[in-house]
Amino acid sequence: MNANTLLLRLEGPLQSWGNHESKFVIRRTGEAPTKSGVVGLLCAALKISRIAARERLPKLNSLAMAVRVDRPGVRWWDYHTVGARMQMRIAECEGKTKPGAMLTRREYLCDASFLVALQGDPELLVAARQALLNPAWPIFLGRKSCPPSLPLLGRNDESDTGDFPDLSSAISSVPWRPRLVGDERPERVECLLEWRPSANEPEAPADAEVWYDVAQSFDVQSHQPRFVIRKQLTVGDGKNVSIGSPRQTKTPAPPRARADYRNSEYRAARKSRLDADQGLCVFCKAPAGTVQHITYRHAGGGETQDDLRSLCRLCHDAVTMIEYGLGMGLDRINPEDPKWRDKIIAKRDEIVAFRSMETRRRRLSPEEVE
Numbered sequence: 001m002n003a004n005t006l007l008l009r010l011e012g013p014l015q016s017w018g019n020h021e022s023k024f025v026i027r028r029t030g031e032a033p034t035k036s037g038v039v040g041l042l043c044a045a046l047k048i049s050r051i052a053a054r055e056r057l058p059k060l061n062s063l064a065m066a067v068r069v070d071r072p073g074v075r076w077w078d079y080h081t082v083g084a085r086m087q088m089r090i091a092e093c094e095g096k097t098k099p100g101a102m103l104t105r106r107e108y109l110c111d112a113s114f115l116v117a118l119q120g121d122p123e124l125l126v127a128a129r130q131a132l133l134n135p136a137w138p139i140f141l142g143r144k145s146c147p148p149s150l151p152l153l154g155r156n157d158e159s160d161t162g163d164f165p166d167l168s169s170a171i172s173s174v175p176w177r178p179r180l181v182g183d184e185r186p187e188r189v190e191c192l193l194e195w196r197p198s199a200n201e202p203e204a205p206a207d208a209e210v211w212y213d214v215a216q217s218f219d220v221q222s223h224q225p226r227f228v229i230r231k232q233l234t235v236g237d238g239k240n241v242s243i244g245s246p247r248q249t250k251t252p253a254p255p256r257a258r259a260d261y262r263n264s265e266y267r268a269a270r271k272s273r274l275d276a277d278q279g280l281c282v283f284c285k286a287p288a289g290t291v292q293h294i295t296y297r298h299a300g301g302g303e304t305q306d307d308l309r310s311l312c313r314l315c316h317d318a319v320t321m322i323e324y325g326l327g328m329g330l331d332r333i334n335p336e337d338p339k340w341r342d343k344i345i346a347k348r349d350e351i352v353a354f355r356s357m358e359t360r361r362r363r364l365s366p367e368e369v370e
């Protein structure tokens with residue numbers, strides 16, 4: 001094999017891809033596999049320990065990643081208690097503590113199916129593929145309680161590898177995977193493509209998202225950002241497809257806000273929040289691309305409009321980064337609270353500076369970013 005792309009199928013009853021919003025008492029899952037999760041999976045297969053990962057991560061992170069969401073799955077909460085018999089100190093009111101158990105909630109994607117493309121150094125991909133066919137340690141889909149329900153790779157015919165000019169042709173080369181025989185193939189499937197600067201495209205597109213999921217170390221959690229472009233691509237039905245002969249099936253992506261949940265109550269709360277905010281970011285008044293939880297007290301479907309605020313992508317990224325740094329619990333940042341104003345502005349500036357550094361360009365104006 002001398003191919004530049006390896007294609008993996010990630011499918012199982014449960015998956016959970018922790019992102020930077022998934023810390024502490026509420027462990028959320030992202031909507032799709034994260035780069036750190038997929039690289040962690042390769043480390044398990046390759047027998048790379050947490051300590052050894054420090055040196056091996058830069059090479060593994062050099063692989064560009066795309067994810068195709070063949071089935072987004074359904075979000076589900078699992079309720080945990082930690083330290084029930086250990087008389088753990090838990091918070092009471094007025095700054096006091098009492099013995100008890102800490103309540104945590106973990107979120108999963110049930111019955112999701114993702115296709116992942118990793119593109120880069122052919123030698124590294126050969127080693128990764130060999131390891132995935134015969135993994136040194138068990139591999140799991142984001143969390144140890146989430147085993148895959150079928151092999152990640154195709155059979156030994158190397159049909160899971162190919163040479164492709166770019167990630168979008170690689171990710172659209174594989175037939176869509178139905179849940180049941182007779183399921184109808186959607187016209188387009190959502191794809192999340194890692195973006196990097198090139199001679200043709202030195203500057204990140206305005207709709208690029210910043211994902212903080214490039215692990216620098218697994219023993220101390222620390223993540224760097226990367227750009228992700230969301231596209232709706234048409235994919236084959238499996239009838240005239242052979243991997244290795246790239247199909248150029250790019251179609252322009254319609255503008256679309258990120259759907260964090262498919263739950264109908266949540267969708268209703270989200271819509272009423274966006275309406276109440278006239279579809280504008282409550283912080284900077286740019287068009288809102290998402291809504292943010294200011295509290296997780298009713299998260300998972302019981303949200304009301306008051307629990308949410310509309311934000312543009314840039315302000316959303318700034319707010320979630322600040323929350324990540326502070327290790328907040330159920331109550332999150334309310335971007336309308338004046339006490340956060342300076343911090344959000346500073347973090348927005350940091351993100352804009354990161355974008356311009358990444359694209360080796362002078363600083364973009366906020367209008368261009370949004």
Ligand SMILES: [Zn+2]
Binds near residue numbers: 281282311313
């Ligand atoms: Zn904004």
